[in-house]
Amino acid sequence: MLSAFILNYDEKLIFDHIKQANDKIIFYFPVLNETIKSNLEKLCLKYCVEFKYFYSFKGEEYQLQMINHSNDFFKKIIEDFEVNCPHDYFSIIIGVDHYGLMGDLNLNIMLAKELNSPLYAKTNDDYDILNFLLKKKLDHFVLLKNEENFTLAKPYAYKTQARFSHELFKKAKSNKQTIVLPESFDERILRASEFLMQNDLVDLILLGDSNEILSKANSINVNLDGVRIINPKNSQYNEEFEDILYETRKAKGMTKEKAKELVQDITYFGTLLVHTNKAHAMVSGASTTTADTIRPALQLIKTKDGVSSVSGVFFMSLEDQVFVFADCAVVPNPTPEQLAEIAYTSANSARSFGIEPSVALLSYSSGNSGSGISVDVVKEAVKIVKDKYPQFLVDGPIQFDAAIDPLTAKSKMPNSKVAGHANVFIFPDLNAANICYKAVQRTAKSLAIGPILQGLKKPINDLSRGCLVEDIINTVVLSAIQAQE
Template sequence: MARSIYVTSPEGNTGKSLVALGLVDLLSRSVARVGVFRPVARSADRDHVLDLLLDHDGVNLSYEQCVGVTYDAMIEDPEAALARIVARYHEVERACDAVVVVGTDYSNVAGPTELAFNSRVAANLGAPVVLVVSGAGRTPAEIQQIAEVSAGALAEHHAQVASVVTLRTGGGQLDAVREGVSAALGVPAWAVPTHPLLDAPTVRQLMDAVGGRVLAGDEELLDREVLDVLVGAMSIEHLLDRLVDGAVVITPGDRSDVLLGLLMAHQAEGFANLAGIILNGGFEPPAPVQRLVEGLGTRLPVLLTDRGTFRSASAAASTRGFLSKESQRKVDTALALFEQHVDGGALLAALEVPRPSVVTPLMFEYTLLDRARSDVQHIVLPEGNDDRVLRAASTLLQRGVARLTILGDEAAIRARATELGLALDDADVIDPHTSELLERFAEEYTRLRAHKGMTVERAREIVASVSYFGTMMVHLGLADGMVSGAVHTTAHTIKPSFEIIKTAPGIQNVSSVFLMGLEDRVLVYGDCAVIPDPTAEQLADIAISSAATAAQFGVEPRIAMLSYSTGASGSGADVEKVREATALVRERRPDLSVEGPIQYDAAVDASVARTKLPDSSVAGRATVFVFPDLNTGNNTYKAVQRSAGAVAIGPVLQGLNKPVNDLSRGALVQDIVNTVAITAIQAQAQAAARRASAAEADPVASPAAAGA
């Protein structure tokens, strides 16, 4: 039976979708199959809360499966609606390990009747309640009183409050609210501060509110958040001083002077970066002015509405934003607030969610993010001209996964990030061509490549390339790792690391692995991207490096040296190469569990293993697979990815002194996020190894010895 959690509020506009999203995200790290359910959904339009939750990677259900009844049905016959809700819920429950149930919305202020209905639904589903209370404009004592009254109302209908989350709490009241509510109700309680971005509408929402259409600009930017609305009826010289970043300006359509002034200010340095312009009154700019607007090449959305100034301004001012899947920045902000202010482990304990017995791809991805956050590393991203990289950077920064340096023209990068509504204020942006580091890097590169006849003049040209510049940052300790390849080729990304960073002690070859997320476990495949036809010595290197990589990411390394023959059953040059490589691994690392040559079926299938290699500790339970050549490895990982629905994370480069990782040029934003987290974890491991080596070399100076 799935564990269900019921999220409800005693009033409308509390922001409980933030808590619901945080719970879905939290549960996705803990159980294999997460479900969502909306007992009562809007009848006219699709429910944006449900759409938001269904968009999460951890949920694999259709919209229709997750709806109980409409508001009309609930009002017409509450008893029949309740029976329908319970029946529909159990259909979802059977397919899931845990279900987040999001209670009804409120069209007005506090409504005890609606809270009573939520109480009955929660009781009938057997779901503990996470009560969400709004702290907006309230004192800690008032919040505590609302929580007590609401908990009492829920208890009257046999619903049990397991925890309380107060949203939109004043910054200085967090501790008082949390402690007061927890003491009053005897359950865990948390308080989350207010964040203006979460209530900000998008340009698209304002366009719909005023009944407008796009006259000029990039429609992709309609999903940017609006942080202020201004009426621009005054002259442009007075209006310029009132502009702020993220503002939408409403101005009459026949004020061509204001329109052109706003567009020029938006594009000029030193002025605010606007979110949009609304031309009201139904006046289109004259044809010459429209040609001039087109000539400016603006991407800023310019909208046109037939409404007058007052009606347009009133409609825009009353438009409330909400958390939706269209705004990745809002989603990242909401998740970051939840992670920072709600103790996920304590919440799961209060809800009695059991520990998982399997590791799904999504659970593994969340483990990567959590581990990266545990010791934040500094990663350099050379491809600041790619929107995917900027979107990933925004997510990484808001979720606290890494510190970032982005390479490229700073003005262009920050302008594009603002256009896309991304949060990159905490990122360092460096232009290699103008950086004061250029000369230092050129001198160091000249020293490293002196044996190749390198000169400082030539080195200046080389290290100005973003890949070389980023690699030099890692080499000199100005960054802990680098991730590139969304735009550039693999060779462009990793060639500088071969020249500058070089291989780790005891390793002669750089190779790669893919972390293959199957339905219930993670396997390691190597090498699938770097060495085309490895020798026996190179295969041994790949096996040892792959075992270390597996251990870094929580996979117990049991190495299968793959061949078309198992044990002593076959012969030939290809089999002998694998046999020799296996012997080298055992000689160099007798502590590792390794078997080879072995066929894939004997490596993964216990029944086959009992027949072919009954005494092997690896056969039937291998976790690290070393392929005999790149042709086999690359095709196998793609076959498993496409045919078995596995999630392939990588390639992860291994064997380098410091971590550099390559992306596919078709990488998605989440791929970039995952690769940065992997790079950070590699950097953590290498830093720990260096500390341990230093302590061994000089135990008196080590922190452990000093503490003793």
């Protein structure tokens, strides 16, 4: 879909775009401006072009929405744009004009990024500051002076937090999966369940006594219509699950009495629902440890063929890009073989969620600049990955600055295809990974989605005990997409 984001209204600039569109043109106002709309209508009439337009917000209503629910504000704009712009039309997006060119500049830059629509502006020599500000925020833009003509700019490829969330929701909806949430006694789980059902993202199973769950939901004004509730204390599946658990674990000392007891545990019961294909994935851990979530999964679901250990990946959604960090949750001191597996499964996870992986195995050394035991582990892991998984772009050992910054990469690892362009970062141990993801989350306004457990045959994912409702929603959506694979 071709589009252009017009920062400030100019008749010639609009007309030049109309000429490019071969009469198939539609105008989009993220925030409707009646004066500009009237001018556009007259302009289209003048050049015998049909005037088509749509908008998302009127007048000042956008300000309240943006202040209270900024992510929802941008997600609505992305969704409206994709739904209402025919793919064979040229879309002209009219920038917000409420506080003037400079007053609305930051918002308009954000909107251009959200819509991945190249920005055009009409200016004069007095606006060198505009050129400076745009260069700081955008990969490219078109800044025209006087009577200059222009050529069409290529679309942006930003992945903002709202766009990443929108893409995940869209993918989850395309093939709905059934997700188990065992911790129905937790208010956060109930609120997340309401959102997930109302937005038709997944089908849900809650575990527990239906009367208690519905009473709790009613007391906090939560609607659970459409949610299936199963009580592990007396469900129709208990006998079947007891037999499965006993047969699977009897060589490890499991007794029938112990199996009967464990089946009534919500985490074991939820895992068995996934194991027997009665659900596609489980999300747990809002009130329990990671070990409590993983243990039944390792006993019953087990790891994928060719994978010996489970690891945890975080999707770090920054202002306009998404990085993958691993292993932030499970393996304290990975061996070279484990580190290679983590790199492989993380690259697969990135690709599953629409990110083409460029994998950097991190160290305090870039190439052969340093030495030490941990550097040797990373070097060996890189060799294993390149030998076993040549389909992925991988390099290391590499320092974080060389992995992410093209200028630093040129001096430290000039021959690397990954250096300067990495988006999947494999840390040498759990200490480094866990500290780094939390530092980025807290200081860079990053949305940290995870940990997503990788390496299991079926998705079982863990929540932090300090998770927010939004975290639960995102983890459920990611689990649903994992289950689609």
